[in-house]
Amino acid sequence: MTLHFTKMNGAGNDFVMLDNRDLGLSLTTAQIEKLCDRHRGIGADGLLCVEPATEGGDFKMRYYNADGGEAEMCGNGARCFGRFVNHLHGDSLTKIRFETLAGMISAEFEANQVRINMSAPHSLKLADSLPVAAETLTVHSVNTGVPHAVVFVDNLENVPVGEWGAALRYHEAFKPRGTNANFASVLAPGSIAIRTYERGVEDETLACGTGMVASALIHHELTGAASPISVLVKGGDTLRVGFTETAPHEYTDVTLFGPADFVFTGTVEI
Numbered sequence: 001m002t003l004h005f006t007k008m009n010g011a012g013n014d015f016v017m018l019d020n021r022d023l024g025l026s027l028t029t030a031q032i033e034k035l036c037d038r039h040r041g042i043g044a045d046g047l048l049c050v051e052p053a054t055e056g057g058d059f060k061m062r063y064y065n066a067d068g069g070e071a072e073m074c075g076n077g078a079r080c081f082g083r084f085v086n087h088l089h090g091d092s093l094t095k096i097r098f099e100t101l102a103g104m105i106s107a108e109f110e111a112n113q114v115r116i117n118m119s120a121p122h123s124l125k126l127a128d129s130l131p132v133a134a135e136t137l138t139v140h141s142v143n144t145g146v147p148h149a150v151v152f153v154d155n156l157e158n159v160p161v162g163e164w165g166a167a168l169r170y171h172e173a174f175k176p177r178g179t180n181a182n183f184a185s186v187l188a189p190g191s192i193a194i195r196t197y198e199r200g201v202e203d204e205t206l207a208c209g210t211g212m213v214a215s216a217l218i219h220h221e222l223t224g225a226a227s228p229i230s231v232l233v234k235g236g237d238t239l240r241v242g243f244t245e246t247a248p249h250e251y252t253d254v255t256l257f258g259p260a261d262f263v264f265t266g267t268v269e270i
Contacts, residue, residue, distance in 0.1 A: 001269065001270050002267050002268070002269055003018070003025075003035075003267065003268050003269075003270050004019075004265070004266075004267050005017065005018055005035075005042060005265065005266060005267070005268060006018075006084060006087075006262065006264075006265045007042060007044070007262075007263040007264050007265070007266075008080040008083070008084060008260060008261060008262055008263060009076075009080070009260075009261055009263055010075075010076030010077065010079045010080045010207065010209065010258065010259060010260045010261070011076055011206065011207035011209075011233050011235050011237035011239060011258055011259055012205070012206025012207045012233065012234065012235025012236070012237065013045050013046075013074075013076035013077070013205055013206060013207040013208060013209070013235070014043070014044045014045055014263070015044050015045065015046050015047065015048050015074075015076075015077050015080050016035050016036065016042050016044045016046075016047040016048070017047075017048050017050075017080065017081070017084045018047065018048070018049045018050070019049075019050050019088060020049040020050060020051050020062075021050055021051065021052055021059075021088075023051060023052070025049065027047075027270070028068075029067075029068035029069065030068065031068075031270050032047050032064045032068040033066065033067055033068035034270065035047060035268065035270065036066040036068075037066075041268070042266075042268060044066065045065075045066055045198065045201050045205050046063060046064055046065050046066055046071075046074060046077055046200070046201075047063075047064045047066075048061060048062065048063050048064075048074075048077050048080065048081050048084070049061075049062040049064075050081070050084065050085055050088070053098070053099055054099065055099050055104075056099075056104075057097045057098045057099040057104055058085075058096045058097050058098060059085055059096065059098040059099070060098060060099040060100075061077075061078065061081045061098050061099065061100050061105070063077050063081075063100070063101075065198075065199070065200025065201060066200060066201045066202075067200050067201070067202065069200055070101070071101070071146055071199075071200055072100065072101035072102040072145055072146050073100050073101065073102035073105075073118075073119070073144075073145030073146050073210060074145075074146075074208075074209060074210065075116065075118065075144070075145070075208070075209015075210040075211075075212065075213060075256050076207055076208065076209035076258075076260075077209070078098075078100070078105050078107065078116045078118075078209065078256075079107065079114040079116055079209065079256070079258060079259075079260040080114075080260045081098065081107075082096060082098070082107030082109065082114050082116065082260065083107075083109065083112070083114050083260040083262075085098070085107075086109055087262070091109075093109065094108065094109060095107065095108045095109070100119075100145070102118075102119045102145035102146070103119035103120075103145075104119070105117065105118060105119065112259055112260060112261055113257060113258065113259055113260070114257070114258070114259075114260045115255055115256070115257040116209075116255065116256050116257075117253065117254070117255050118144065118145060118210075118213060118254045118255065118256060119145055119254075120250075120251060120252055120254065121142050121143060121144045121145075121213070121214070121217060121251055121254060122142075122143050123141070123142060123143040123147070124140075124141070124142045124217075124221070124249050125140065125141045125142070126140050126218075126221060126222075127139075127140060128140070128141070128173065130168075130171060130173055132164050132167045132168055132171070133160070133163050133164055133167045135164075137151050137164070138151065138152075139151055139168065139173075140152075140218045140221070140222075141174075141179065141214075142214050142217055142218065144210040144211075144213040144214045144217070144254070145210050146180060146199070146210050147174060147177070147178075147179040147180065147199075148179060148180045148181075148182055148210060148211055148214035148215075149168045149171075149174065149179045149180070149181045149182065150182045150183075150184060150214055150215050150218040151164070151168075151181070151182070151183050151184070152183075152184050152185065152186070152218075152219075152222070153183055153184070153185055154185065155185070156183060156184070156185040156193055156194075156195060159183045159195060161181075161183060161195050161196075161197055161204045162197065162203065162204060164181065164183070164197075165181040165183075165196075165197020165204065166197065166202070168181035168197070169181055169197060169199050169202075178199050179199060180196060180197065180198050180199045180208060180210070180211055180214075181196070181197040182194050182195070182196045182197075182208070182211045182214060182215045183195050183196075184215045184218075184219070186219065186223070187230075187232065189223065189225050190219075190225040190226060190228075190229050190230065191229070191230040191231075191232070192215060192216065192219050192229065192230070192231055192232070193231070193232040193233075194211060194212065194215045194231060194232070194233060194234075195233075195234050196208035196211040196233075196234070198211075204234065205234070206233065206234045206235030207233035207234065207235045207237065207239075208233075209239075209256050209258075212231040212233065212239055212241055212256060213241050213254060213256055215231060216229040216231055216241035216243075217241070217243065217251065217254075220243070220245070221249070227241070227242045227243045227244070228240040228241055228242040228243075228255075228257075229241045237258060237259060238258075239256060239257060239258030239259075240255075240256075240257045240258070241254070241255070241256055241257075242254070242255040242256075242257070243255070
C-alpha cells in the first residue's frame with residue numbers, strides 16, 4: 001500500500017499528517033510506529049489523521065504517539081492539524097472546530113501561526129514531594145488534555161531529562177497510564193523555559209504544546225504571573241499561553257499561540 005503524507009512541525013515537535021476524511025485508512029499500531037521511526041520510516045514524534053466529525057465539530061483529530069498508541073490530545077499537533085485542514089481547503093478558512101478525545105478544540109489562523117483554544121484543564125495538584133531517581137523533587141501536576149507533571153528547577157540545562165523524565169513518567173503517583181514530565185525555569189515574571197519528556201515518545205522532544213500550557217498554568221499558580229505567559233522550548237521557539245482564571249485553580253479560555261510549519265510531502269510504502 002502506498003500512502004500519501006505531509007510532514008509538519010510545531011516548534012520542533014514533528015508529525016506525519018494524513019487525510020483520512022473518506023475513512024479509507026485503518027492503520028495498525030505497528031504501521032504507525034514504523035511510519036514514525038526515524039530510521040526505517042518518515043520519522044516523527046506522532047501521527048495525526050483528519051477524519052469526519054461525529055459530535056458537532058467541523059472535523060475530528062485522531063492523534064497517535066510515536067509508539068503507535070492513540071492519545072487524547074497534543075497541543076503542537078493540534079496547531080499543525082488546524083493548519084493542515086486549512087491547507088486541504090485552499091487556505092480559505094479562518095477558524096475551525098475539531099473533536100479530540102480531550103474535548104472540542106478550536107483553531108484560528110494568522111499566516112503560519114495558529115492559536116488553539118484548548119479544553120479546560122483539570123486535576124491540578126501542587127507541591128507533591130516525590131522520590132525521583134536519587135532525588136526528592138517538588139512535583140506539580142495538571143491535566144491539560146493529557147496528564148503532565150511539572151518541576152521547577154534553577155538550572156534547566158543541567159537537568160537529566162531522560163533519567164528524571166522516565167522516572168516520573170512511570171512513577172507510582174501517576175499510575176496506571178503514566179504522565180508527561182516537564183522541567184521548567186523562570187526567565188522573568190511571566191516568562192519561562194521548559195524541557196519535556198513525552199509519554200509515548202519515551203524521550204525528550206523539542207517541544208510539547210500541552211506541556212507548555214501545564215507549565216505556564218503552574219507558573220501562574222506559584223507566582224501569580226498574568227496571562228499571557230511566554231514559554232521558550234528546547235527547539236528555540238517562544239510560544240504564548242493565554243488563560244482566564246474563573247475561580248481559584250479553575251481556568252477557561254486556555255489558548256496556545258505559535259508556529260505550525262509545513263516541511264515536505266511525499267509517498268511511502270507500508
